[in-house]
Amino acid sequence: MPRKVKIDPVDIKIVRLLSENARLTYKELAEAIGTTRQRISRRMNKLEKMGIVQKYTVIPDYEALGYSHIVLGITLKPGAKLDDVVSILKDKEHVKIIQKALGTHNLVVHVVAPKDMKEIQSIIESITSDIKDIDHLDITFITETCKFQTF
Structure with missing residues (x-):
């Protein structure tokens, strides 16, 4: 049976920050949240695999x-x-x-x-x-x- 991965408050913060500015680097995300770039990288991989982060895009005028x-x-x-x-x-x-x-x-x-x-x-x-x-x-x-x- 596949292991269910939980979403926690740090994941929610990452998604919120990226929804405001999808160009943030892992380093900038880590500084904003108070964690490491490596932890952000692991979490981003998880969020993408789960389909929570589906696309990084531009909103044109x-x-x-x-x-x-x-x-x-x-x-x-x-x-x-x-x-x-x-x-x-x-x-x-x-x-x-x-x-x-x-x-x-x-x-x-x-x-x-x-x-x-x-x-x-x-x-x-x-x-x-x-x-x-x-x-x-x-x-x-x-x-x-x-x-x-x-x-």
């Missing part, structure tokens, strides 16, 4: 880059196969985040597209045209991200 950030709230018809829809969406170039959801929508899909409205319309149509079981689609344009905190 889409507006400054000349793009629009659009959120699609997709409600599927009863009986639709959610995983089949997710598979279709994963292959779409402009789809950046796909989230399964409970509530009004089955899926929340983040799209990044050039600011031209005709192009946005075309991109949204190309994303949704392959999904046969859409019951309702809400489109929201993100105008400003006031807070983005991962943990």
Whole structure:
């Protein structure tokens, strides 16, 4: 039987610090937490193997880059196969985040597209045209991200 690895307060501190700045070195993490670089290295390996730390990434300012950030709230018809829809969406170039959801929508899909409205319309149509079981689609344009905190 595989040994279950526990997450402790030091692991939580590491994840919080990295969620604020993923560029921190092991030395900087160790100094912030009051431990050694070697201990941070071992813990980071553990957190990555467990899938707790999945990705180190950049959060771009889409507006400054000349793009629009659009959120699609997709409600599927009863009986639709959610995983089949997710598979279709994963292959779409402009789809950046796909989230399964409970509530009004089955899926929340983040799209990044050039600011031209005709192009946005075309991109949204190309994303949704392959999904046969859409019951309702809400489109929201993100105008400003006031807070983005991962943990």
